[in-house]
Amino acid sequence: MNFRQLALKNIQGNWHRYVAFFLSSAFSVMVFYMFGSFIYHPEIANGNIKAASMVKQVLFACQILIVVFSFFFVLYASFAFLKTRKKEFGLLTLFGMTRSQICRLMFYEQMMIGLLSIGVGIGTGMLFSKLFFLAIARLLQIDSPIRFVVPPQALLQTVIGFLALFLAMTLFAMFSVGRSQIIALLRAAKQPKKPPVASPWLTVLAVVCLGGGYYLAFTTSLKLILQLMLPIVLLTVLGTYFLFTQASVAIIHRLQRLTGLYYNRTNMIAISQLAFKMKDNARTLFVVSVLSAVILTASGTIYVFYKSSDQQLMEQLPNTISFTEQGLNAPRGIDPERIKAVLTAEGASLAKELKIAGVQVPLKLDGSRASDITALLISESDYNRAAEGIEYAAPLQIAPGHAVFSYPYKMSDIKLMEKGSQRTVQLNGQTWPLEMDGQVTGAVINLMGEASGLLVVNDGEYAQMMGKVPDDRKIVYYGFELNRWQEHAAAVEKVKQSVPEEQRKRLSDRTSYYASTQQSSSLALLIGLFVSFLFFVASASMLYFKLFTELQEDDHQYRALMRIGMSVSEIRRIINVQIGLLFLLPVVVGAAHAAFAYKTLANLLSMNVWSYGAMVIFVYAVLQFLYFLLTRRAYMGQMKSL
Incomplete structure (x- = not known):
């Protein structure tokens, strides 16, 4: 048997350890190749599809992200595999195999897995790239489908990039084993474990950091987010690290003092083992929890913008069609009656029609955005008529001598007009002092350059003001809102x-x-679904690696427990609890982090994002549970006595 055959036998015998790494790596290669095949597609590279230029840049950025993430993932996997193989390498050394031969064996094993991952990843990438092209063509509304090709640049980039990645990690692992002594390799799995101890101060620090990060995330606003973003991230990451390395051990010690729980059936053994497992798995749980938070936050944010895009568009443009005329009795360049006739002919029905006359006036804003803007002065009645049917716009009641500033963007945390502040409007030489009743946010008409906001005044005062303004200075706004406006793009084009x-x-x-x-x-x-799923598979695989690195040691412990009378069902119950916590805790912690991130997003967008965030967390939890079931089945299958 030569080295290549021995390496192949080792891979076959340890396939349960390699399968998660292989599948994760192959999926990374697949996504990388699919993105590259679009970037280097001849029709895209030659500029034949103009709408694809933005997508090309985004996919290129995602490729860089995949490479960076894959580097750290493969590095972690190399450490995990190396730990499980140290005793085996020590025995091979004891039987006469030189370090150079062991390194050669490792080289063959790692490169076989790497080449297989690259081959399967590129093959599945080619298989699904046509569907990927069809999806993008449909989203870009390209008339002719993007033809299937295998760009040589994408193929070469994928092979060279991931081959270099696997080669670098293999050389690193070989260097690590080459420096180890035989006795260290043989004893690698039998190093004595010290009882886990938690520092009270670091436990308190975990609570303080998480509490501080959550508080800042809960209370931040649009004007503070840039200053608070870095402190929020640092506090949350630091708190998560000490949560698993210190606070988790303190919680388990507290459980051991609850005699009614601790001495109930198999809880004593399960909790005692859990204390050591939490200490051993603390860093892995920390990394996976942070990755889970990143996945949930990024996916939730993308999903929120996807689901709320219609709502945000309607908030910015409350009327389906609008235009303005300069002058009250000026010749009409655009005839409103002609517009209604065309809409009727195309089968579109009007939900609301507006005609509002106003005048542009200078206005000074307060607060952090203090500046001079141009506002459109309109009456209270016209505003209320425009606000009919708009969910976020309440009717106004304005007393004589008062006014309200209407800002077209929903930014409720920013004060642009303080209540009680004084403003003066000058029209044709006459001055009107106004006391401001504050501000309302959210557009009620389409303001596309005529003004930066609305100054709403009492009807009687409005009539007096407009009586002082020449007709040629007045601006007339026409607005038309259609029923089921999404279905009438052709009518609007007509x-x-x-x-x-x-x-x-x-x-x-x-x-x-x-x-x-x-x-x-x-x-x-x-694109977010592809990248998020890649991150999910990699993070779940880290838990898989960690579990199977301790398989042999766990098997010895459980066999010893069975020799002293513990039943198979009791052993399985302990295993279910321990594996379940390993997969459940990162989901709970990541979901908590993401929930406060959603609160920050809600503050910034002034909208409710909880239903969208809950959907993303639910889907992630279901996927993690399915991965847990597969891992538990594989783990039980490898337990020799069970």
Whole structure:
């Protein structure tokens, strides 16, 4: 038997240890190749598909992210495999095998796994790349499908990149084993374990860091997020580390003092073993928990923007079609009656029609965004009529001598107009002092350059003010809201074609923005799903590695327990608890981190994101549970006595 055959036999005999690493690596290669095949596709590279330029840049950034993440994942896997093989290498050395021969054996094993991962990953990538192209073409609304090709650049980049990665990690592992002494290799799995001890101060530090990070995340606002983002991340990561290395041991010691629980059936053995396992697995649980938080936060954020894109668009453009005319009695460049006739002919029905007259006035903002802007002065009645049917816009009641500032963006945490502040409006030489009743946020009409906000005044005062303004200075706003507006993009396009070309720049419509918003949000969701699932598979595989590195030691312990009378069902119950906690704790901690991240997102967007975040957490928990069932089955199958 030569070295290549021996390496192949070793891989076959230890396949239960390598399978998670192989599948994770193959999936990374598959995603990397699929992204590369789109980037280097001839139609994309030659610029034949203009809409794909943005997607190309995003996928290239994702490729870099995959390589960086794969480097650390393979490095961790190399450490895990090396730990389980040290005793075996010590025995081989004792039987006369030289260090160079052991390194040669390791080289063959690692490169076989690496080449197999690259081959399977590229093969599955080719198999699914056509579906990937079809999905992107549909999202970009490309008429002709993107043809299937195998770009040589993508193939070469994938092979060279991952081959170099596996080779570097193999050389690192060979160097580590080459420096070890025989006695250290033989005793690697039998090093005595000290009883786990928790530092009270570091336990308190874990609580303080997590509490501080959660508090900042819960209370942060749009104007503070840039200053607080780094402290929130640092406090949360530091608190998570001490949670698993210190606080978890303190909690287990507390459980051991609860005699009613500790001495109930097999709890004494399960809790005692759990104290050592938590200490041994603390760093792994810390890494997986942080990765879980990153996956849940990133996936939840992308999902929120995808699901709320329609709502955000309607908040920015409350009317499906709008335009303005300068002058009250000026000749109409755009005829409102013509617009309604075209819409009716195309089968679109009006939900609301607006005609609002106003005048532009200078206005000074308060707070951190203090500046001089131009506001459109309108009446209380016109505002309330525009706000009808808009969920976030409440009707206003304004007393004479008072006014309300309406800001078109929903940024409730930023005060642009203090209540009780004084403003002065000058129109045609006459001055009107106004006491501000504060601000409301959220657009009720499409403000596309005419003004940065609305200044809403009492109806009587509005009539007096407008009476002092010449008709040619007045601005008339026309707005049309359609029922089921998403279905009438063609009708809106017909309206635009019916308007003289030189007047079209004054016409604003929501449907054109809707198409581009749907494209970008759908693409972000598609790419985010690929990357998030890659992170999930890798993080779950880390738990798999850690569990199987201690398989032989656990097997000896459980066989000893069976010799003193413990039943198979009791042993299985202990195993279920210990493996279950190993997979459950990162989900719980990651979900807690993500929940406060969702709260921060809700503060920034001034919207409810909990239903979307709960859906993402639920899906992640289900996937983790399925991975737990597969891992438990494989683990039970490898237990010699069970």
